[in-house]
Amino acid sequence: MPAAGWTSRGVLPLEAVTTGVDADDARSARSWNLVELRPDRVAVTSWDGTSLRSIDVAPGLHLVTHEGPDHLDVPRVHRWRPAFLDVPSPIGPLDGATAASWEPWLRTLRSTTTVPADADEAIVRIDDHDGLRLASLSVTALSLGPDGAVLRNARLAEPGHLPEELVWE
Structure with missing residues (x-):
């Protein structure tokens, strides 16, 4: 310190x-x-x-962890990056006419919860580190394109656990 x-x-x-x-x-x-x-x-x-x-x-999908962007030696990036690359990029806001374009991405995010929240491969996480319990508290969705950026955040009601439906702010 x-x-x-x-x-x-x-x-x-x-x-x-x-x-x-x-x-x-x-x-x-x-x-x-x-x-x-x-x-x-x-x-x-x-x-x-x-x-x-x-x-x-570069343009495209990136997973940013404690190691930085796209480090395949991080177990959750190695496991889940291919799944996110297999779905189309969302376009536009998370509400209204373009909300459906986010569903494949959100479905992929939900699929990551098939592993326990304390597993090295978990995206939505609970970690015990240096005597502290650290847990995912929110999900942030960011899409950048020629028409601008879409940034939304959803707080998790239960730390480290992704609900079926997210409430976007």
């Missing part, structure tokens, strides 16, 4: 859009990944406790 204590990771999105992420702030925070959306690029900036790095991601 840094001598002055940990810096909240909550400041990172604000820094990213105003001044850019400061490497000194990164060193005083626990590890993190930040997906940055800009008109000319999409990047994942990461701090792993040792180094700060930024990786541009």
Whole structure:
């Protein structure tokens, strides 16, 4: 732990859009990944406790975990990325006329709950780490296209458990 204590990771999105992420702030925070959306690029900036790095991601589907985007050595990415790649990308909002385009993606997400929430392959997770119980608290859906971005969040009523129906905010 840094001598002055940990810096909240909550400041990172604000820094990213105003001044850019400061490497000194990164060193005083626990590890993190930040997906940055800009008109000319999409990047994942990461701090792993040792180094700060930024990786541009190409158009397409990406699974971002503690290791960054698309690390096939992470069991849940290795197991589920092919399933997500097999379904069409959703288009438009999660409500109204385009909501149905999200159903194959959501059905695939639901299928990931066939493994226990504490399994290495689980997407919606419950982990015990350093004496703490860490659990998925929400699902975020993001679709980017030429017409803009669609970003929705659904909070999970029971941490680490995906309900049949999600309530999108």
